[in-house]
Amino acid sequence: MEQERWRVLVQGIVQGVGFRPFVYGLARRWQLGGFVLNNSQGVVIELEGALAALEAFQQALLTELPPLAQIDEVQVTQMDIQGENAFVIVESQRQAERRTLISPDTAICADCLHELFEPLDRRFHYPFINCTNCGPRFTIIQDVPYDRANTTMRGFQMCEQCQREYSDPLDRRFHAQPDACARCGPGVYLQMRPATELVAASGTEIERTAAYLAQGAVMAIKGLGGYHLACDAMNDQAVQQLRIRKQREARPFALMVANMDSARQLCQINDEEAVLLQSHRRPIVLLKKREQQIVAPAVAPGHQTLGLMLPYTPLHYLLLAACQQYFAPELPVILVMTSGNVSDEPIAYRDEDASTRLAAISDGILAHNREIFMRCDDSVLKVTASGPQFLRRSRGYVPEPLMLPWPVLMPILACGAHLKNTFCLAKEKQAFISHHIGDLENLETLLSFREGIEHFKRLFDIEPAVVVHDLHPDYLATRYALELDLPRIGVQHHHAHIASAMIEHALTEPVIGIAADGSGYGTDGAIWGGEILQADLCSFERCFHLAYMPLPGGEQAIKQPWRMAAAYLYAAYGSDFQGLHIPFSQQLPRQTWKTLAQMIERRLNCPATSSLGRLFDAVAALLGIRSQVQYEGQAAIELEQLALTCKDPQQSYPYNISTLTAELEVLPTIQAIVRDIEQHVQPATIARRFHSTIIQLLVDACKEVRKRDSIHKVVLGGGVFQNQLLLEELVTVLDQNAFEIYLNKKVPVNDGGLSLGQLAIAAAQLKKIS
Template identity: 40%
Template sequence: MSRVVRDFEAAGIVQGVGFRPFVHRTATALGLDGWVANVDGHVAGTVAGAPGAVEEFGRRLAHAAPPLARVRSVRMSDAGAAGPDPGSGFAVRATGPFPAEVRTAAREIPPDAAICDACLAELFAPRDRRYRYPFINCTDCGPRATIIEALPYDRVRTTMRRFPMCRACAAQYADPRDRRFHAEPIACPDCGPTLAWDSLRGEAALSAAVETVVAGGIVAVKGLGGYQLVCDATDATALAVLRRRKRRPAKPFAVMVRDLDEAGRLARVGASARAALTSAVRPVLLLTAGRVRLPRAVHPGTDRIGIFLPTTGLHHLLLRACARPLVVTSGNGADEPIATDDAAARVSLGAIADGFLSHDRPVHARYDDSVLQLSGRGVLTVRRARGLAPAPLRLPRRAPLPLIGVGAQLKHTFTLGEGDRAHLSAHIGDLAGPATHDAFEETYRALGELTGVVPRVVAHDPHPGYLSTQWARARGLPLVPVQHHHAHLAACAAEHGLTRPFTGVAYDGLGLGDDGTLWGGEIMVADLTAYRRVGRFGTAPLPGGDAAVRHPWRTALGYLYGAEPLGSPGPAPELADTFTARLPPDGAATVRTMVERRFNCPRASSAGRLFDAAASLLGLVDSVTYEGEAAVALEAAAARRRAAPLAHRIVRDRGLWVYDPQPTLADLLSRRADGEHVAALAAAFHTTLAAATAELVGRAVESGAPRTVCLAGGCFVNRRLLADVRRLLRAQGLRVLVGREVPVGDGGISYGQAAVAAARLARTKE
């Protein structure tokens, strides 16, 4: 019988996802001999046997891989040696670190995966030796990115190396028939990590944490990617204490529930939501609140609630013992990264938590929870973190040099790019304080070492005040500046594989424009290398700069008394004075003087700031404690109501189509003075902005702009605005794209920067 010998190599996310056991089972089932091993960031080996069986082996590797794997390519080639002896069988080999100088591509890191159904069944099976063991896992679930210290992925290069396997675990690890065959985080009560609460261990520690939560206390729980703060979601007093201690007065909390039935009581859960909630990502999913209402302090100012299911065995044990939904939020103080180190957590969370439920497995990499929301038939990523990052994304144009996109200032991420792969970091936070900046440096070093990407080019935002820009300029490497809104749009285009020109709608808070003003309501014609502005929002001053962002009433006064003159009258003086009359007299007078004298009043063409102004004019929000709070209040007020649109006007100004917001705000105040309900006016405002957007894009397309439209920027987290804009553009026969895997807000900026830099470098090389 003829016999062939082939070397094979599988690239993609093929380490830490049960791929070697899958290869072993596949080869054995086909009667093949050989071996497989983790090599650098991929899987390689040799296979020998009948030609048809070897061919089928290659097909199965590419198309029948385990659910957590993402196979990018399978290469089969003639072996350079005689190969294994016939009948010798197939083996999984341990492999040492691959020499860096021979590395052929950036290594791909598997994200963490939530507990699977098989492990969950064992967790609550009294006769199973892992009964009630919080750290249960197998090849299909458990920690990955948070424990990997180096590649190739073997136990000795993870934080689990501190826990030698007991005889029973070692036997499962070596048994090809077992679900834990080569499951690197394998553990059990006899040999794995142990819970701790002060001097208590194991079940006693868990009981102490449960008693504290049930009694109304706050517990710092060490999760997969760092500490989380946990309290009773039904206890208004506990929630108030958590908000005060955490210095988070209004931003909604996420709620972890036991199962889909409980989720369905607290939120509206349809088929798409069920699929997202039960996925291996286990994201926080933003949903409309259901018939059973939790205290207002869980999600003040909005009818949306963040719901997620248990991620680990520990979470399941907590929820079953507490028998109530739990607030599970990031273990940090305001504007700080989540705590990962045990000693540091005691310091940073000591004034917040009433106790610490910890364990002795180190967290190697910081990962917060991912946040998604439904968008049409799919989902939209709000925050990309645990379960999603750092799985690579595609670059439509290959980067001829390794590079980094260093992101923006808010919702910071960075992206390492090499070849056609982009490795988008997990959410880090706002680069405001030294702790977050240190977290950025730490994450950059760790992800760089794992992927092997050593940047030779740095892409950055042009804003000189961003700490990310300052970091980029200090590298001493060639720089590629990428305008903020071009980066937003490029992120959407790159995710969808666009390399040809497109029309872009970029709506967000603020970003530095080419003309030195602040942009945020932009219509562009762009590709991955360049753009031109074809439309915009009318500008208004921001009295006091950042102070106007924190206090939307200031922005409202900027629109009332200093909006760009575009030929239409603003609100009637008596209506403007009615709004001003409810503000602190000295403050309103001072701000009006600043506007009239143009003192410390940078101008902005921002959709996000217009939302702020409308929210304040309607009396919904005058000051905010987190970014986007005013827009959230306006969307919540609008709910699902329908109302006649407000007046709006599109004008031509210096070659650009411009939406003049003055008629809209004048009509808003006039109809409010006539007694129209705030909810109806909030709905009308959304309808009007969508109509104005559709008209801006329509005018651009009539002038020759592409008929493919990318929507990007934080304003499109607003479900109503996104749905209305998408519907109106599609009604014009346009193709409309929005990001799915890449955050639509500033968390996607770094990926857009990387895509632009790669395209520009490729064009230069060509």
């Protein structure tokens, strides 16, 4: 029988996911000798035996993977026969060059969940139960290779029973680095605010927390990647109290429910949404509310959707089960589970920081002594007609790399955007997009950004040779890039949006790009945001844009949509707009307008903008929906919610497309909206008709570009396309007009995906000049 010896290098997510015992089992099945080990490049296997057995092993290696494993590349080299019959697992090796990938944090698996509630199991009700198929990974690892000594579990010495499991290749917990039990592992503790008026509870820390939640308390709860703030979602007073303390006046809160039955009591859920909810990644999924609601109105005021997630840690399961003892038995347990922070700050993840920052928000803290090394917020998705769409890509997905369609010539760091920041590091064909950093508007978030970059550089052995940044000179991410002693590439914001989707779909030829968002620094110094581009990965041409409007007060106009409404009315009617018979004009104080008019006429703090997001703001203010916002995009979101209540399709309002000035002129739209308001047309009808107008305007602009350049592929990018009504109807009309449509699937369409686009452009430009 022909004998051979192979050396197999496996790269991908193959450490900390039960890959070595999987290989051990396969080798024993096919009676092969040799060994398997982890090193800094991946998993190394040497195998010796019959050629047929080796080939069968290789086939099984690719088709029978452990649940969390992911193979990116397998290299096989033939070696000299050594006469080995036994197969063993050997200790990890550290090497200078690192190619190891790290698994994201994943939800508790079915086997561990069964043991958690099995009274005879030694880990019964242990809140840190895990195995090689589940549990913390990214948030506890400090270095590679992924061994216990390189995680925040290094301070917990395993007891004899845990050590036996850890050392047994046939055990589910073989080399599960966070493995522990109540005898040797982390534990929970509860700290209540001294001046609390809550009735003292008895039982375990988790049971007492449940009792306090049932009394209306706001509790801080430590999770995988940081702290949550939790309260009873059916207690309106508790939810309102959380809003006041967290300084979050209007943005919806995420909810956690125990199971799919509870989720279906609250929302309409299709099969694709159910798969997302129950996946081992456990994101928050935005779902359509049922008409009859049992959650407090303050959970998601003015929204037709709820953000739901299922429990993903054993502590979550134990807490929800304990809550069932104290909450009304005929109702499901529904907890608000929102990020543990004050609005605009990053999520708290260090215990001392949480005790300080969350003390004024929460009545108590349920924490544990397993350190979180890297903060990581919950991921957020929704399902559209085009499939799942990321609003935030973080826990459960990061740090899985995105495979690029071609290798980069040199390691690259892309610094991302100012809002919803992520950064991206790339080498060869792998792009590592960071967890959600947040809005770079304070020192704490900037430190998180800097620390995250250093951690990713260390984990994935990437020392960037070039840095990429947005053109805006005042963005903190741009300033960081300018501090580095590296060659720099500046990338226009909206070009990056389009490139982000292009590289996902391996598009290299010119496309029509519709870039629509709130703001992005233009090459002419204006604030762009309603752009029709002709673009490839190296460069772009601005074919059309919304006609420039003044942004009265700059940043103030973003927070106060009435300013944009007044600016549009002034452009359409002059100062006479104050005599219009619409509530907006009649309620606008004359002195306020006089000051604003002087700013516009003198161009004082009134930068020009072509932003589609600001146009949505203006229409929302005209309709009396929202004159001031508490968070970015609030007015536009509420305008969409209102439009959704109008079930009948609407004809578009008039507009003009000027091929001479390359402008999309919407003053005729504003005038038509005013006429409808004067004639007392229902606001929902106007909102729906406005959406139809924008859709037709964008399609007609694409037709003009196609007529000129014979381009049929349209790429959508920018935060405006989080508007599901706009997105789905635009895709439908573009398809009806024989366009091919592309948009982000793997990263957010908003600024959270911008770093990938920056990377794509830089890589293409470097390739072109090499």
